[in-house]
Amino acid sequence: MSINFKKSYKFAIKSSFYVTLFATGLVAVLLYLFFEINYQFLALFGLATLCFSFFVLQFRVEKFIYKRVKKIYDDVSLLDSTTLRNQPITTDMATLTQDVQKFAREKKIEIETLKIREEYRREFLGNVSHELKTPLFTVQGYLSTLLDGAMNDKTIRKKYLERAEKGVERLIHIVKDLDMITKLEAGDLNLDFTRFNIVDVVQNVFDLLEMKADEKNIMLMFDMKYTKPIMVWADEEKIQQVLTNLVMNSIKHGKENGTTEISIEDLVNNKIIVRVTDNGEGIQKQYIPRLFERFFRVDKSGARSEGGSGLGLSIVKHIIEAHHQKIYVESKYGYGSEFSFTLEKAE
Structure with missing residues (x-):
């Protein structure tokens, strides 16, 4: 470790001044008592004492502080050698305080993160x-x-x-x-990007889950009649899985005689957004941030009675993010939920 002295002469100057005053005053008293006072001698003596005291104090204090600061750096570096060992040691207390406080904050964040991960x-x-x-x-x-x-x-x-x-x-x-x-x-799952009609994929999902929806008398429908194809650039099989998981989720948590509606809207930057909206039981606000966690269930008992792996929404999130797109959730407890995701339009 190299030493990096950030000069702070205030302490040395004050201390040297006090030492000079005392020494010059003592010499003046001795000259007055035993000899004749020589003001020129006193001035030279005072200046020499001031300079000598300043350099000795500055050098000794810096060395004294350096030894103790180095020990602090060495002790702290045992916890994180990459952060502090490669940096020069400063004897400036303000800089040292900043370094240690920064280290403490980073370690606190790291510990809290580890606790969250462990939980x-x-x-x-x-x-x-x-x-x-x-x-x-x-x-x-x-x-x-x-x-x-x-x-x-x-x-x-x-x-x-x-x-x-x-x-x-x-x-x-x-x-x-x-x-x-x-x-x-x-990143080991390769996506097969192709150009396909998202409307046809939604219809396939409706046909696949029609019987499941009929068990709760839930109507699967578009928000409007899409007469023209909407071509997107994505992995067709994986997007169908996304829609299947979202529609299945809406059926699972939907109300009897309810609806699950899918709409497709244009966005800026050559994108579309697909919305899956239901009028089911909805999701309480505190649960929304955790919806995409593996195995997380809002209703631990009820959801398991409906079957499923508990991984559907987590898979949805990972597939959409693998496409470098976004997924959103809006829900009002007791009124229903809306899951939406973006896709890139095909040229």
Whole structure:
């Protein structure tokens, strides 16, 4: 470490002045008592004392402070060698205070971030454990019942095997979704960009989920009749998955005899925005920032009874961000929600 003296002579000048006053005064008294006072000698003596005192004090104080400041830097550098060890040491107290305060603020932020991550990790592991445990125990229960003797009854055997199959399908669905999110986050999932009509994709999603919507008598519809194609540049399969997840989510949390409406609007900068709006139960304001977290559920019990992996919205967010686009949420509790995302228009 190099030393970087930021000169601050105020202390040395004051101290030297006081030493000079005392020494000159003492010499003057001695001359008055024992010899004849020589003012020229006193002036030279005072000037010499002032200069000598100043340089000695300045040098010694800086060395004294440097040793202690260096120890502070060394002690603090044990926590973060890249931040402080490569910087010159300053003996200026204001600069030192700023450095240490900055270091303390950065470490506080880092510690708080680590705490948040640790909390998220614990919650995530707990959610993964719960999501996997439920279908696993279901499958285990049905198979154990069959092995205990129910296998001899053809009716029970078929029913339990079908239910066990559903549990396995849910496990596969969760694992596939987790694998997709991991690949999206790592940038390993390649997107196949093509030019396609987003209106046709929305209609395909409506056809796919029509029976699911009919179970709650929810109407799937456009906000208007789109007679002309709206061509976009994106991965058609992944965008269909985004729309499927959003529409499925609106059906899951929708009200009986409700509606799920999709609108497509032009935006500036050669973009469109796709809106998925429902008049369902809505989302409370405090939950909105966490909607796209893995396995996060607003209604922990009710949402699980509806099935799903709990990863749908997280996948939606990652796919849209992989397209370098934005996704938005607006919701009023008790009145419904709107999820919207942007896409690039095809030329």
